[in-house]
Amino acid sequence: MLRSRELRPGRVVSLHYFGRALIAFRGADGRAAVRDAHCPHYGAHLGVGGRVVDGTVECPFHGWRFGADGRCVHAPFAVRTPKVALGGFPVREHSGLVFVYAGPAEPSAEPTWEVPDIPETTSREFAAPVDDTCRARIHIQEMRENIVDESHFHHIHGQSEPPVQDWKVDGPFAEVRGRIRRRVLGWDIDNTFDAFMYGPGVMVVRTHGPALSVTAVALSTPVDDRTSELRMLYYLRKPARAPFLTPALKLVFRAEALGEVREEVRIWDHKIHQPRPVLLPHEKGIRELRRWYAQFYPAE
Secondary structure, eight states, X not given: OEEGGGSOTTOOEEEEETTEEEEEEEOTTSOEEEEESBOTTTOOBTTSSOEXXXXXXXXXXXXXXXXXXXXXXXXXXXXXXOOOBOOEEOEEEETTEEEEOOOSSOTTOOOSSOOOOOGGXXXXXXXXXXXXXXXXXXXXXXXXHGGGOTTHHHHTTOOSSOOOOEEEEXXXXXXXXXXXXXEETTEEEEEEEEEEEETTTEXXXXXXXXXXXXXXXXXXXXXXXXXXXXXXXXXXXXXXXXXXXXXXXXXXXXXXIIHHHHHHHHHHTTOOOXXXXXXXXTOOHHHHHHHHHGGGSOOO
């Protein structure tokens, strides 16, 4: 959702996800908070003119203040502080990222599982990430299905044939392993890839090869009922013997990878959901992922 560096102390950041106007700010202890944006007093948007005062967010209209837990802590001229609160989400922050938990139960319910640390995000062996964000008229589930869509690796990404993938499931976590074989700027690339999925919205893809190793952090978040956001952070491993080549590697990576992502986004923006797709015998990944993904929807 957010990179930690984007949420500086004393700043209120306006967001819009899950069909809701939201704000993010840091409380008095420096911890990140994500709350509903509209003041319950008279409806002002706290992210438009609101400010952080002593670790609380202050409404720009009447000066009401709300703590990181959402509760009102101050209302000018009130005999008693009103017992009202801003809704919001449980927040976790690590690996340079701010995550929110939007479970199928009560919005404020604490998560029953956690996204693990992503070591590449803080390792000096990896360059600062290539940061790319796009939105498409598609459900986040279909963004995730992209990694297990065996056939598109040939048509979109230039692989000679669909990869054979090994699929494993462990509750809210899943893993798929395979290989990427393709030609880039006259070089033959033969890399392994391991995709680790943490719930419906976080995926870490690690590709390893003799020429290039990349860890991609894929963050997919619903914006509203029709639109989803995909934020990709690509961490390239610096060449051990020639770290000065890293900027050139990032330029090549941008030219090759981001163009293909834009091609996929254009397709996503105009496709429809096929609840019963006509799958070929080798296309097992989509069926497997849909079975696993179903656990994240409410029972009803």
